Amino acid sequence: MSSSLTFDRVSRMFGQSEVLSDVSLTVPARSLVALLGASGSGKSTLLRIASGLDAPSSGSVLVDGQDASAVPAENRGIAVVFQKPLLFPHLTVVDNVAFPARMAGVTRREARSQALEFLDLVQLGGFARRMPGQLSGGQEQRVSLARALAAQPRILLLDEPFSSLDSRLTDDMYELVGKIRAELEPTIVLVTHDRREASVLADTIAVLDEGTILQHGPVPELHYQPATRAVNRILGGLNEVPGHAAGGFHTSVLGRVRVQPGVPDGPALLVVRQEALRLIRNDDGGTSSGDEAPTGVVTEVKSMGAHVLVRVRVESAPGSGSTAVESIAVELAGAPALRAGDRVGVSLAGGQGWVVRA
Numbered sequence: 001m002s003s004s005l006t007f008d009r010v011s012r013m014f015g016q017s018e019v020l021s022d023v024s025l026t027v028p029a030r031s032l033v034a035l036l037g038a039s040g041s042g043k044s045t046l047l048r049i050a051s052g053l054d055a056p057s058s059g060s061v062l063v064d065g066q067d068a069s070a071v072p073a074e075n076r077g078i079a080v081v082f083q084k085p086l087l088f089p090h091l092t093v094v095d096n097v098a099f100p101a102r103m104a105g106v107t108r109r110e111a112r113s114q115a116l117e118f119l120d121l122v123q124l125g126g127f128a129r130r131m132p133g134q135l136s137g138g139q140e141q142r143v144s145l146a147r148a149l150a151a152q153p154r155i156l157l158l159d160e161p162f163s164s165l166d167s168r169l170t171d172d173m174y175e176l177v178g179k180i181r182a183e184l185e186p187t188i189v190l191v192t193h194d195r196r197e198a199s200v201l202a203d204t205i206a207v208l209d210e211g212t213i214l215q216h217g218p219v220p221e222l223h224y225q226p227a228t229r230a231v232n233r234i235l236g237g238l239n240e241v242p243g244h245a246a247g248g249f250h251t252s253v254l255g256r257v258r259v260q261p262g263v264p265d266g267p268a269l270l271v272v273r274q275e276a277l278r279l280i281r282n283d284d285g286g287t288s289s290g291d292e293a294p295t296g297v298v299t300e301v302k303s304m305g306a307h308v309l310v311r312v313r314v315e316s317a318p319g320s321g322s323t324a325v326e327s328i329a330v331e332l333a334g335a336p337a338l339r340a341g342d343r344v345g346v347s348l349a350g351g352q353g354w355v356v357r358a
């Protein structure tokens with residue numbers, strides 16, 4: 001059975017410093033919410049408070065709408081997986097996973113039989129009799145996940161559980177999380193500083209910065225409609241183009257772009273994802289593409305593996321009355337034949353823009 005988890009105006013002081021400030025967040029039952037933030041932003045403290053390992057200075061934690069403040073950690077129905085697997089070194093793999101059931105008074109035979117099912121789920125059925133010291137890091141983390149699931153928690157808290165694994169292993173773990181969600185439907189809170197991990201795994205992302213939630217929403221919203229510059233940067237957005245908003249349009253070196261409703265007139269930054277921009281080759285050096293795309297000069301082409309990041313120095317269109325110049329980042333798939341010095345047009349796919357306060 002899965003439960004919802006709510007933080008209601010949670011604050012936490014350590015001495016004079018406020019590490020969490022008035023955090024309110026609801027994680028619906030069966031959903032996966034990622035808490036994304038830099039080191040020191042308060043993510044682990046929030047998880048510790050949810051699990052009952054720490055208590056808020058003010059505010060409360062609710063499980064299925066019921067205040068959990070008076071419920072000790074072991075009775076909250078919440079399991080935690082940490083970055084380090086923390087297996088019992090003197091117990092076999094199966095007895096590590098059987099441990100929560102044994103603590104709950106289940107017989108050894110029954111607890112082992114249940115543990116084997118969870119080991120199968122994490123694809124380690126054949127490793128039951130090994131000792132933890134005979135496992136790889138990825139296998140140890142799978143066992144630790146199986147042990148957390150064997151406690152049959154209503155809520156599963158994952159505190160950077162994959163951050164010490166290599167990229168192929170993390171992809172396997174992401175698949176495993178999907179499988180666990182499909183089979184057991186637990187409510188999951190994932191703490192991570194990795195925006196890719198948050199984006200791949202989560203239904204919604206809550207961005208935590210200096211103890212405050214800056215924005216909580218579905219993954220695409222966080223990328224394409226960030227509430228602030230800070231959210232845009234934390235989600236890896238590279239372009240914040242200064243300009244002016246008036247009458248529902250933003251004007252900058254990228255031209256005149258329709259923006260979201262309700263934006264007050266005045267200085268504003270056009271936030272445009274590097275993945276949402278296209279480049280138009282302009283081999284004759286003019287603007288003969290026929291398109292009204294702003295033009296610029298490529299200043300850098302950087303390989304990012306299967307993608308390239310191209311930096312373009314874009315100048316205001318002649319006759320626009322502006323002399324502004326901006327460096328714009330564009331991420332392109334494949335290996336486009338572009339070099340520093342090439343003249344290109346820059347076009348905004350979809351044509352709709354999003355602005356934040358300057």
Ligand SMILES: Nc1ncnc2c1ncn2[C@@H]1O[C@H](COP(=O)(O)OP(=O)(O)OP(=O)(O)O)[C@@H](O)[C@H]1O
Pocket residue numbers: 014019037038039040041042043044045046193
């Ligand atoms: N017991 C404590 N006493 C004093 N300060 C603490 C305590 N626990 C955490 N802090 C401080 O609270 C802040 C937030 O810590 P927390 O571990 O929650 O951050 P985090 O976002 O999880 O960081 P990381 O990604 O590095 O684990 C940090 O500045 C940390 O030094």
